[in-house]
Every structure is written in structure tokens, then in C-alpha cells.
Amino acid sequence: MTQTEPETVPAPAPPQRVTHWIGGQRVAGVAERTAPVYDPALGTIRTEVPLASVDEVDRAVASASAAFVSWRTSSLTKRSQVLFAFRELVNQHKHELAELITAEHGKVLSDALGEVSRGLEVVEFACGIPHLLKGGHSEGVSTNVDVYSIRQPLGVCAIISPFNFPVMVPMWFMPIAIAAGNAVVLKPSEKDPSASLLIARLWEQAGLPAGVFNVVHGDKVAVDRLLEHPEVKAVSFVGSTPIARYVYETGARNGKRVQALGGAKNHMVVLPDADLDLAADAAVNAGFGSAGERCMAISVLVVVEPVADELVKRIRERIATLKVGDGRRSCDMGPLVTREHRDRVASYLAAGVDAGAELVVDGRGVQADGDEAGFWLGPSLLDRVSPEMSVYTDEIFGPVLSVVRVGGYAEALELVNANPYGNGTAIFTNDGGAARRYQNEVEVGMVGINVPIPVPMAYYSFGGWKDSLFGDSHAHGTEGVHFFTRGKVITSRWLDPSHGGINLGFPEND
Ligand code: NAD
Numbered sequence: 001m002t003q004t005e006p007e008t009v010p011a012p013a014p015p016q017r018v019t020h021w022i023g024g025q026r027v028a029g030v031a032e033r034t035a036p037v038y039d040p041a042l043g044t045i046r047t048e049v050p051l052a053s054v055d056e057v058d059r060a061v062a063s064a065s066a067a068f069v070s071w072r073t074s075s076l077t078k079r080s081q082v083l084f085a086f087r088e089l090v091n092q093h094k095h096e097l098a099e100l101i102t103a104e105h106g107k108v109l110s111d112a113l114g115e116v117s118r119g120l121e122v123v124e125f126a127c128g129i130p131h132l133l134k135g136g137h138s139e140g141v142s143t144n145v146d147v148y149s150i151r152q153p154l155g156v157c158a159i160i161s162p163f164n165f166p167v168m169v170p171m172w173f174m175p176i177a178i179a180a181g182n183a184v185v186l187k188p189s190e191k192d193p194s195a196s197l198l199i200a201r202l203w204e205q206a207g208l209p210a211g212v213f214n215v216v217h218g219d220k221v222a223v224d225r226l227l228e229h230p231e232v233k234a235v236s237f238v239g240s241t242p243i244a245r246y247v248y249e250t251g252a253r254n255g256k257r258v259q260a261l262g263g264a265k266n267h268m269v270v271l272p273d274a275d276l277d278l279a280a281d282a283a284v285n286a287g288f289g290s291a292g293e294r295c296m297a298i299s300v301l302v303v304v305e306p307v308a309d310e311l312v313k314r315i316r317e318r319i320a321t322l323k324v325g326d327g328r329r330s331c332d333m334g335p336l337v338t339r340e341h342r343d344r345v346a347s348y349l350a351a352g353v354d355a356g357a358e359l360v361v362d363g364r365g366v367q368a369d370g371d372e373a374g375f376w377l378g379p380s381l382l383d384r385v386s387p388e389m390s391v392y393t394d395e396i397f398g399p400v401l402s403v404v405r406v407g408g409y410a411e412a413l414e415l416v417n418a419n420p421y422g423n424g425t426a427i428f429t430n431d432g433g434a435a436r437r438y439q440n441e442v443e444v445g446m447v448g449i450n451v452p453i454p455v456p457m458a459y460y461s462f463g464g465w466k467d468s469l470f471g472d473s474h475a476h477g478t479e480g481v482h483f484f485t486r487g488k489v490i491t492s493r494w495l496d497p498s499h500g501g502i503n504l505g506f507p508e509n510d
Contacts, residue, residue: 010328017034017047017048017049017050018037018047018048018049018050018193018194018197018217019050019197020050020052020056020060020214020215020216020217021196021197021200021213021214021215022056022059022060022063022211022214022215022216023063023067023210023211023214024204024209024210024211025210026197027056027059028050029050029051029052029056029217030050030053030055030056033050033051033053033219033221034048034049034050034051035048035049035051035190035219036048036049037049037104037190037191037192037193037194038104038191038337038338038339038375039103039104040104040105040106040334040335040336040337040338040374040375041102041106041325041326041327041328041334041335041370041371041374041375042326042370042371042373042374043339043371043372043373043374043375044373046103046104047194049190049193049217050217050218051190051217051218051219051221051222052216052217052218052221052222052225053221054221054225056216056218056222057185057216057218057221057222057225057226057229058225058229060185060214060215060216061156061185061226061229061231061232062231063210063211063214064156064183064184064185064211064212064214064231065155065156065183065231066211067183067209067210067211067212068153068155068156068181068182068183068212070209071178071181071182071183071209071212072152072153072181072182073181074181074209076129076130076133077130079129079178079179079181080127080128080129080130080179081207082178082203082206082207082208083123083126083127083129083175083178083179083206084127085205085206085207086123086175086202086203086206086208087120087123087124087127089202089205089206090116090119090120090123090199090202091120093198093202094113094116094117094120095113096198097112097116097167097195097198097199098112098113098115098116099112099328100166100192100194100195100198101115101116101166101167101192101195102327102328102334103194103328104166104191104192104193104194104195105163105164105166105191105192105293105334105337106291106327106334106335106336106337106374106375107290107291107293107327107334108327108331108332108333108334109327109328111289111290111327111334112327115165115167115168116167116168118168118455119165119167119168119170119171119172120171121457121458122171122172122175122176122458122476122480123171123175124458125175125176125458125459125476125477126175126176126178126179127179129176129179129180132179132478132481133150133151133180133481133485135148135149135150135151135487136148136149137149141491142493144493144494144495144496145491145492145493146491146492146494147489147490147491147492148489148490148492149487149488149489149490150487150488150490151180151481151482151485151486151487151488152181152485152486152488153180153181153182153484153485154182154233154234154257154484154485154486155182155183155231155232155233155234156182156183156184156185156229156231156232156233157173157177157182157183157184157185157232157233157234157235157236157484158184158185158186158187158226158227158232158234158235158236159173159174159177159184159185159186159187159235159236159237160187160223160226160235160236160237160238160239160247161186161187161188161189161238161239162189162238162239162240162295163189163191163192163293163337164290164293164294164295164337164397165294166188166189166192166193166195166196167195167199169238170186170188170196170199172236172238172462172475172476172480173236173475173476173480173484174186174213176476176480176481176483176484177234177236177484178203178208178212178213180481180484180485181485182234182484183211183212183213183214184212184213184214185214185215185216185226185232186213186214186215186216187215187216187217187218187222187223187226188215188217190217190218190219191337191338192337193217196215197215199215200213200214200215223247224250227247227250227251227254227256228250228254232256233256233257234256234257234258234483234484235247235251235256235257235258235259235260236258236259236475236483237251237258237259237260237261238260238261238295238475239261239262239263240262240263240395241262241263241395241421241467241468243262244260244261244262244263244469244470245260245262245467245470247260247470248260248470248471249470257473257483258470258471259463259469259470259471259472259473259474259475259483260469260470260471261295261462261463261464261468261469261475262421262464262467262468262469262470263295263395263397263421263423263467263468264295264296264297264299264395264421264423264424264464264468265299265300265392265395265419265421265423266286266296266297266298266299266300266421266423266424266425266426267298267299267300267301267302267415267416267419267425267426268282268283268286268298268300268301268302268425268426268427268428268452269302269304269409269412269413269416269425269426269427269428269438270301270302270303270304270307270311270427270428270429271304271409271427271428271429271431271434272304272305272306272307273429273430273431274307274428274429274430274450275428275430275450276307276310276311276314277314278428278450279311279428280311280314280315280317280318281318282298282426282428282450282451282452283298283301283311283315283401283452284315284318284319284322284379285452285453286298286426286452286453287299287301287379287399287401288319288322288332288333288379288399288401289333289453290333290334291333291334291335291336291377291398291399292345292396292397292398292399292400292401293336293337293397293398294453295423295424295468296423296424296446296453296454296455297397297453298401298426298452298453299395299396299400299401299402300385300392300401300402300403300404301315301401301402301403301404302404302406302412302415302416303403303404303405303406304406304407304408304409304411304412305405305406305407308383308403308405311403312360312381312383312403315381315401316360316361316381319361319379319381322378322379323369324366324367324368324369324376324378324379325368325369325370326368326369326370326371326374329369329370331369331370333378333379333399335368335370335374335375335376335377336375336376336377336398336399337375338375339375341375341397341398342375342376342377342398344398345377345396345397345398345399345400346363346364346377346398348390348391348394348396348398348400349362349363349364349380349382349400351389351390351391352382352385352389352390352391352402353382355386355388355389355390355391356384356386356389357382357383357384357385357386357389357391357402358382358383358384359380359381359382360381360382360383361378361379361380361381362378362380363377363378363379363380363399363400364377364378364380365378366378377398377399378399379399379401380399380400380401381400381401381403382400382401382402382403383403383405384403384405385402385403385404386404387404387415387418392404395421409434409437409438413438413441413442416442416443416444417441417442417443419466420466420467421464421466421467421468422443422444422445422464422465422466422467422468422469423444423445423446423464423465423468423469424444424445424446424447424448424453424454424455424464425442425444425446425447425448426447426448426449426450426451426452426453426454427439427447427448427449427450428450429449429450435449435450443465443466444464444465445463445464445465445468445469445474446462446463446464456477458476458477459476459477460476460477461473461474461475461476461477461478461479461480462474462475462476462477463475463479
């Protein structure tokens with residue numbers, strides 16, 4: 001046997017216990033309440049995370065509030081220098097960040113690295129903050145009167161993030177918030193909290209003054225305190241729809257600016273003229289990548305007959321080649337985030353069959369390349385799903401792809417538009433006119449044409465419609481800059497120096 005390079009990356013050493021990060025320091029939680037953080041590929045508890053009390057949240061907000069006073073007056077040059085330095089540091093530490101993501105979330109390392117790269121794009125966008133904050137100027141709107149607009153920071157901004165992108169989702173918001181002159185309190189998901197502490201250290205090394213970026217771990221207690229704290233001016237939330245709605249309503253009632261991105265049920269429409277190999281590849285990547293735990297995952301294939309039999313066959317062939325296992329090994333798909341979540345996702349397979357769907361591929365009992373105790377569920381495919389089945393109505397958030405067969409474009413469009421979610425959608429076709437019509441008629445915030453996961457670049461804004469977003473600002477891009485700043489318009493009159501006052505040597509007007 002020849003000696004080969006080991007294919008696996010060892011799990012990063014577990015931290016003793018996760019701490020908060022307040023005022024530029026690690027702060028051990030004093031709260032008696034803690035939550036376990038799992039390594040989902042091993043099925044073991046990796047570490048514990050403190051669940052902050054109201055006092056601990058208050059301490060983080062006070063630290064941010066104090067730091068805001070001088071950060072908001074720091075020059076744009078200084079702020080963009082910090083952003084550039086942060087960009088370099090995240091890039092240098094991207095493997096470390098990816099290993100932490102894989103250890104606590106379970107997604108495969110290449111996917112975790114991709115997550116860091118997408119987050120970095122927003123940091124790069126925010127490096128251009130001097131340009132992004134430029135206002136307008138109208139000279140001479142009246143005699144000696146000029147009008148101009150500026151954008152100013154808000155103060156303390158809270159970010160509350162979900163488990164499925166522990167690096168990318170906070171980075172949708174924090175680089176822009178900070179670059180615009182705000183101070184931030186991040187409340188990451190308690191399921192995979194460790195990456196947020198490495199991010200905090202990188203901000204510190206980048207030269208960000210202590211207190212401008214804080215991390216406080218916790219659950220509903222911490223979120224509720226952030227939603228009612230008078231010093232918190234804006235809340236950026238990403239998570240499931242019921243909590244997004246609650247955060248939006250509670251934050252707004254307390255006078256805060258809120259953007260709350262919710263859950264999803266993304267449909268991919270396949271017209272009969274589509275390239276079926278392209279569509280099958282896309283369905284498999286978008287349905288099972290990150291074990292389906294993506295808000296932009298495709299969960300419903302809406303196939304316009306007569307191509308459903310052929311498409312299902314090609315997807316089944318591709319699923320058979322997927323390797324499920326520990327994300328630190330060379331696998332295509334990792335475990336689900338917790339045992340409880342895996343069991344909930346798996347329960348939909350039985351529910352689908354009971355309701356009359358056809359289980360084409362059953363991921364239960366998958367042979368994973370990893371520890372037996374890991375939270376495994378293989379890719380699963382349900383055909384002949386209909387809109388009243390729970391497998392269709394509910395956001396499953398796992399590796400379960402449903403096929404709904406329809407008779408034509410109009411039926412496909414009606415189905416997508418009737419769905420309460422409106423995060424992402426895709427259409428696969430070779431007919432440009434059909435694609436153009438779909439982009440115009442579909443009631444969804446992000447649309448892909450022969451692209452299954454149409455996540456916008458950082459200089460556009462990310463966000464869904466309907467129950468996938470509460471509030472009126474999407475994340476990053478121009479909308480992100482607007483969310484983290486308030487506009488001010490100045491109307492100024494300066495009398496011509498020839499009209500009296502100190503004689504500066506200007507010729508007198510007639
Ligand atoms: P979640 O709603 O359970 O949790 C999100 C955040 O809310 C976490 O920080 C959590 O601690 C907090 N939280 C949980 N319960 C709460 C409560 N009762 N009161 C106050 N705060 C509470 O979501 P999750 O399971 O971590 O993430 C998966 C969900 O996020 C999916 O629904 C997915 O579609 C959604 N998501 C949406 C987007 C998007 O852009 N629209 C992006 C990523 C994830």
C-alpha cells in the first residue's frame with residue numbers, strides 16, 4: 001500500500017466554553033443557563049454556550065453605545081482602512097473559519113469555504129464606503145441657497161442570525177453597519193456560536209476600536225432584550241418565518257428600524273424544452289448542498305410534463321453518486337445540525353408517503369462516511385407531491401426534494417405565486433421569451449434563469465418577498481447602506497461677501 005496524504009482535516013480543538021465578546025474582551029457568561037453545541041458529524045457535545053441574561057445584553061449594548069460616540073466621527077479613510085485590513089485577515093483565516101463552521105454546523109469544508117467567500121464579498125463592498133455614502137448637492141436652488149443631502153449612522157445596531165450560515169449571514173450586515181459608522185451587537189445562533197468569536201478577534205486585529213463590535217450569545221431572553229433596549233436603533237434578523245414576524249412586530253412596536261428575513265420554500269420550474277442534464281445537476285446541487293439547510297435551497301421541482309419521468313430518472317442517477325459523510329472528509333453532503341432537526345426532517349418522508357407521494361429515494365438509513373452517532377439523513381426524493389401535502393406546505397430545511405408535476409407554464413406560475421414564501425425561485429428553459437415572462441410575473445424576490453440558487457452579488461441586495469421578509473429593506477447592496485444610515489437634507493444660505501460684513505476685497509454688486 002502506498003503512503004498517501006491524509007484526506008481528512010481533524011476537527012478543530014473544542015474551546016473550553018464559548019464566551020461573549022464585549023468591549024474588546026472575552027467575557028465569560030455569568031448566566032446559569034447554557035446550551036450544548038454539537039459536532040453533528042460525531043453526534044457529540046463539542047462545547048457549551050452561555051445564554052445571556054438581560055444584564056449581560058445591557059452590558060454589550062452599553063459598550064457599543066459608548067464606542068459609537070467616537071467611531072461615528074472617525075474619518076471615512078480610517079473606516080475604509082479598517083475594512084480593508086479586516087478583508088485581508090478574513091481571507092488569511094478563511095480555513096480556520098471554515099473548519100469551525102464544519103465542526104458545529106456539519107456542512108462540508110468546501111461549502112464552508114464558499115460561505116466565507118460570499119461573506120467576504122460584502123466586506124469588499126463595504127470597503128467602498130466613502131463612495132457609498134456620497135450624498136447629492138443642488139447648487140443655487142434659490143438666490144445664495146444650496147441644498148445637499150448626507151447620510152449619518154444610526155447608533156447601536158443588533159444583528160440576530162440563524163444557524164445555517166454562521167459567518168456569511170452576520171457578514172451580510174456587520175461590514176456595512178460598521179463602515180457606515182455604527183456600533184454592532186451580534187447575537188449569533190446558539191447552535192454554532194464559535195466562528196463569531198474568531199470574527200471578533202479579526203475585527204480587533206484590523207484596528208477596530210474596542211466596543212464597536214460585540215458578541216452576545218443567547219436565546220429568546222437575549223433577543224427580547226435587544227428588541228426592547230432603548231439604545232438599540234436597528235435590528236437585522238435572519239431566521240424562520242414565525243420568529244422573523246415576531247422580531248419585526250416587536251422591534252417596530254419599540255420604535256426600531258427592522259429588517260427581518262424569514263424562511264423559504266424555493267421552487268425550480270422546469271419547462272419541457274430545458275436542458276435536462278443541466279436541470280438535473282442544478283436540482284441535485286441546489287436541493288442537497290449543505291444538506292438542504294440553505295434558505296436558497298431548492299425544495300420543490302415544478303416539472304411541466306411530459307419531461308417529469310425523464311428528469312426524475314436523471315436526478316435519481318445523480319443522487320446515487322453522492323457521498324454523505326463527515327464534512328472534514330471528501331464528501332458531498334454532511335449531517336444535519338442536530339439530532340432533533342434530523343428526526344423532524346426525516347418525519348416528512350413518512351408523512352409524504354402517507355399522503356400519497358412516491359418515495360423515489362429514501363435517505364433514511366444512509367451509509368455515511370462518518371461516526372455512527374452523527375445526525376445523518378441521506379438525500380431524499382419524493383415524486384407526485386401535491387400542494388396540500390405537509391411535505392409541500394412546510395419549510396422542511398433538509399435534504400428532501402419534492403417533485404410536483406404540472407400541465408403547463410400557467411399552472412407552474414400559479415403554484416409558485418400561491419405559495420406564502422417568496423425568497424428565491426428558478427426557471428430552466430431554452431426559451432428566452434418564457435424566461436423573461438417568468439421573471440416579470442413571478443412574485444419572488446430573487447429569480448434565477450438556468451441558475452438554481454440566484455444569490456445576488458454583494459452590490460445588489462438580498463431578500464425575498466411575502467413571508468420571506470418583514471420590513472422594507474433587503475440585505476446589503478444599496479438597500480443595506482440605506483438601512484444602516486439615515487438621510488439628512490441641509491438647506492443653506494450664504495450671503496454673497498459683497499453684501500456687507502467684513503471687507504474681504506470682493507467687488508460690490510450693482
Ligand atoms: P430560528 O428562527 O430558529 O433562529 C434564528 C435566530 O432567532 C437565532 O439567533 C435564535 O437564537 C433566535 N430565536 C429562536 N427562537 C426565538 C424566539 N422564540 N424568540 C426570539 N428569538 C429566537 O432559525 P434557525 O433554525 O437558526 O435558521 C433556519 C431558518 O432561517 C430557516 O427558516 C431558514 O429559511 C431561515 N433563513 C432565512 C434566510 C433568508 O435570507 N431569508 C437566510 C438564512 C436562513
